[in-house]
Amino acid sequence: MTTDNHDPIARLTLDADAVALTAALLALDADAGARVLLLSGDWSAAGASLRDASDDDPVAALAALRIPVIAWVDGDCHDEALELALAADIRLAGESAAFRMGHAREGRIPSHGGTQRLTRAVGRGQALRLLLTGETLDADEAFRTGLVHDIGVVEDAEELAAAIADAGPVAAQYVKEAIAASADLPLRDGMRLEADLSILLHSTADRAEGLRAFAEKRKPRFEGR
Amino acid sequence: MSAFETLRYEKRDGIAVVTLCRPEAINAFNVRMRDELSEALGAVRDDAEVRGLLIAGDGERGFCAGADLTEFGTAPSQAVARYVRWARDLWSALAELPKPTMAAVHGYCFGSGLEIAALCDLRVASQDAVFALPEASLGLIPAAGGTQSLPRIVGLPRAMELALTGRRMTSGEAVRAGFVDWLVPREQLHVVAEARLRDVASAPAGALALAKRAVNEGADLTLADGLRLERRLAARLR
Numbered sequence: 444m445t446t447d448n449h450d451p452i453a454r455l456t457l458d459a460d461a462v463a464l465t466a467a468l469l470a471l472d473a474d475a476g477a478r479v480l481l482l483s484g485d486w487s488a489a490g491a492s493l494r495d496a497s498d499d500d501p502v503a504a505l506a507a508l509r510i511p512v513i514a515w516v517d518g519d520c521h522d523e524a525l526e527l528a529l530a531a532d533i534r535l536a537g538e539s540a541a542f543r544m545g546h547a548r549e550g551r552i553p554s555h556g557g558t559q560r561l562t563r564a565v566g567r568g569q570a571l572r573l574l575l576t577g578e579t580l581d582a583d584e585a586f587r588t589g590l591v592h593d594i595g596v597v598e599d600a601e602e603l604a605a606a607i608a609d610a611g612p613v614a615a616q617y618v619k620e621a622i623a624a625s626a627d628l629p630l631r632d633g634m635r636l637e638a639d640l641s642i643l644l645h646s647t648a649d650r651a652e653g654l655r656a657f658a659e660k661r662k663p664r665f666e667g668r
Numbered sequence: 669m670s671a672f673e674t675l676r677y678e679k680r681d682g683i684a685v686v687t688l689c690r691p692e693a694i695n696a697f698n699v700r701m702r703d704e705l706s707e708a709l710g711a712v713r714d715d716a717e718v719r720g721l722l723i724a725g726d727g728e729r730g731f732c733a734g735a736d737l738t739e740f741g742t743a744p745s746q747a748v749a750r751y752v753r754w755a756r757d758l759w760s761a762l763a764e765l766p767k768p769t770m771a772a773v774h775g776y777c778f779g780s781g782l783e784i785a786a787l788c789d790l791r792v793a794s795q796d797a798v799f800a801l802p803e804a805s806l807g808l809i810p811a812a813g814g815t816q817s818l819p820r821i822v823g824l825p826r827a828m829e830l831a832l833t834g835r836r837m838t839s840g841e842a843v844r845a846g847f848v849d850w851l852v853p854r855e856q857l858h859v860v861a862e863a864r865l866r867d868v869a870s871a872p873a874g875a876l877a878l879a880k881r882a883v884n885e886g887a888d889l890t891l892a893d894g895l896r897l898e899r900r901l902a903a904r905l906r
Contacts, residue, residue, distance in 0.1 A: 511828065532825065564825075609805060610805050611804055614804040614808055615832055618804050618810075618828070618831045622827050622831060625816045629888035630884070630888060634813050637814075637815045638750070638811060639750070640809060641808070641809050644807065645743070647807065650806075650807040651807075654737060654740055657806055658737075663806070663807065
């Protein structure tokens with residue numbers, strides 16, 4: 444597990460230590476300087492350690508993060524690893540990425556949200572197909588089913604993270620909160636949440652700075668407050 | 669026939685065409701336009717001769733460049749801003765209009781412009797249309813329902829990516845993402861859009877209104893409740 448805290452882009456590189464991952468994610472949520480998380484590394488090892496670890500749940504910690512999360516996957520992302528990736532907001536894949544939800548083929552079912560998040564990501568038909576057959580999807584197939592947002596190289600993930608890090612940090616968190624809630628709320632209730640968050644932003648220094656910078660045709664200097 | 673300042677309201681052969689009309693500001697959405705659009709939606713809803721609504725943008729440069737930022741900061745307080753938002757719930761009125769709605773989009777379709785299009789049932793665009801949600805890059809969030817409407821159309825990851833980065837989406841990508849239903853040449857945009865909407869609106873009005881309601885309300889219900897809603901609505905047409 445490696446972290447770099449001196450950057451608005453937080454980077455976590457996955458390895459075989461699920462306990463450390465949970466701790467790192469909890470620490471990250473308390474880090475006011477981090478504006479976006481780029482999660483990459485050895486998904487396979489992380490998935491295996493997640494299967495063995497019974498107490499700590501990095502998937503729940505990842506899903507609860509306030510900042511937007513990008514998952515960069517290149518290589519095998521099976522079972523628990525896929526459940527972890529599904530808790531990210533945006534998944535990007537390299538050409539050698541391979542996805543599989545094979546629990547049921549081994550007499551288990553996902554227990555870190557896989558049945559719920561996979562269904563929301565790709566729809567009921569594709570989710571049942573993947574869960575029941577244990578079929579492996581390559582990057583192209585994962586893109587076509589909507590499991591990953593795009594296929595590219597790691598620099599694309601870095602570029603996306605940099606673009607998100609340029610947004611107003613509070614605004615970015617509220618965008619994430621409102622869009623994530625859109626999956627669970629009726630339209631009217633979702634609009635109410637959006638309006639309340641939007642009006643709450645009126646109180647932030649970042650909004651004032653954003654409007655000032657726009658008027659002065661310069662790049663805003665956001666402070667996250 | 670309209671005394672509006674920021675819109676043109678025209679009735680043509682069974683449909684209403686509302687044209688956002690501040691071309692000097694790429695039809696930037698301001699308080700006056702909000703009030704006038706609200707009034708226009710009431711007219712569309714109540715006029716039995718109007719079977720569908722087309723929203724378009726005036727001028728060469730685009731459909732709508734977003735909210736008029738020069739008016740930002742003029743709301744007296746957050747409490748008043750919140751009251752005003754719900755005193756007349758314009759965006760729910762557009763989403764729930766019991767007639768088919770369509771946006772005809774050309775050029776810039778940014779911020780509230782994208783959100784207005786997203787609240788319509790159908791979207792026709794010309795090749796030069798370009799879409800973006802720049803709010804977060806200004807320290808704001810979309811506030812015309814965009815965080816709720818866009819993910820319902822294009823899915824959460826793409827909605828997040830567009831709203832978090834503010835990047836531009838071309839008309840081609842918008843078609844592939846399912847945001848734009850038909851792409852047409854610029855010079856034919858408004859003619860084709862009107863023809864398509866008139867074709868859609870030629871079906872029995874009651875069935876269109878109830879089908880729209882069943883889909884929109886059903887999307888927010890459990891399957892069992894959605895099926896009950898559908899049966900109840902279908903019974904009204906027998």
